Amino acid sequence: MMKEATVLIVEDEPMTREGLRKALESWGAGKYRFDVKDNGFEALEYIRNHADIELLITDIRMPGMSGLDLVQALKEKKQGGIPPVILISGYAEFEYAQRAIHLGVVEYLLKPVSDCKLIEAVERALADYENRVRIGLMEKIMDPVLIDASRQLGGAGDAVAEAVRYIDEHLPEPLRLKDIADQVHLNPSYFSVLFKEQMGITYSDYVTRRRIQRAKELLVKTKLPIGDIAQKVGYIHVKYFNKMFKEYEHCTPGEYRKQNQTWPEPKNIWKFP
Incomplete structure (x- = not known):
């Protein structure tokens, strides 16, 4: 407490x-x-x-x-x-x-x-x-790669913009590249190339980073168990979620929460040397 x-x-x-x-x-x-x-x-x-x-x-x-x-x-x-x-x-x-x-x-x-x-x-x-x-x-917690990608989004075509919106609204779902390509009525191979060209990041990397980003937000803003957070961002198996989180953030979800935790509300953390 x-x-x-x-x-x-x-x-x-x-x-x-x-x-x-x-x-x-x-x-x-x-x-x-x-x-x-x-x-x-x-x-x-x-x-x-x-x-x-x-x-x-x-x-x-x-x-x-x-x-x-x-x-x-x-x-x-x-x-x-x-x-x-x-x-x-x-x-x-x-x-x-x-x-x-x-x-x-x-x-x-x-x-x-x-x-x-x-x-x-x-x-x-x-x-x-x-x-x-x-x-x-x-x-502090925002992924700089996603920030760069969001800047690219302003110049992206309708298909990629629609795909990004769909991804962001359906993170708990599988989000296979073929399914998203079908969603925007494009050939999967062409969609993959187009996404990388317009967003400056591969489709797979974007989805993973968005999931990790959302997980970070839930870790620092809520008391949800890590297993529940994994499912909310699209990972069925918590072990795989932990592996991907550590690969991108260089620490476990539990360690990240301890380092950045702010619930129940933000508090002053400044201090003297």
């Missing part, structure tokens, strides 16, 4: 700090852990030792280390990015907002902050973050 994600609140004023925490705990309904720190130095040390910070909410004006200095310190030590940041300030000064934008802060709120505005900002920040994590995950 994955550890719950943390929202870290950094605020030197006790009443404001507790007000923020209570408002967010009521909103979060147990979905997040809300930790608090009263200065930037403690917050920096805390974040160094916790890889599950999904959102940082910090005041700007604090003794010793400002909220902006805290964000700057995080960016200088980042590995894979920092959590989204909401800055809170009682000072509506342009240079603060300007530097916040430069540092990539996602929200900038002025005191006094109403519960409604706070929660709206938190929801936007978390939604933006999780969307970025999903996009990053898909970029």
Whole structure:
């Protein structure tokens, strides 16, 4: 079971700090852990030792280390990015907002902050973050050969384009070359040559890569057993699926899942050295 994600609140004023925490705990309904720190130095040390910070909410004006200095310190030590940041300030000064934008802060709120505005900002920040994590995950697991093939698809003829659509929609099925050639009303030999010419990849290699790609998506996004995933992408025998997966990804499906697993939802995986 994955550890719950943390929202870290950094605020030197006790009443404001507790007000923020209570408002967010009521909103979060147990979905997040809300930790608090009263200065930037403690917050920096805390974040160094916790890889599950999904959102940082910090005041700007604090003794010793400002909220902006805290964000700057995080960016200088980042590995894979920092959590989204909401800055809170009682000072509506342009240079603060300007530097916040430069540092990539996602929200900038002025005191006094109403519960409604706070929660709206938190929801936007978390939604933006999780969307970025999903996009990053898909970029990470996408097969570069399939990316090149998809670019070729724009210039492919109707027969090859129809074949690709059929393959993608029927991955659990046998997908023999002859059957697909019949589907697009072409001679199998001619279809094979045409597919390679227009897609830059053989028919057999394309089908295998699409199956492995879909398997990777299911491995990192679901809890489905590997045997079920094998069947969903067109492999009757799980041993053969494991063999083909390792041939293309240089690891077993189980190892791949452990390395890239994100369910039940994407979480922050950045950390300090």
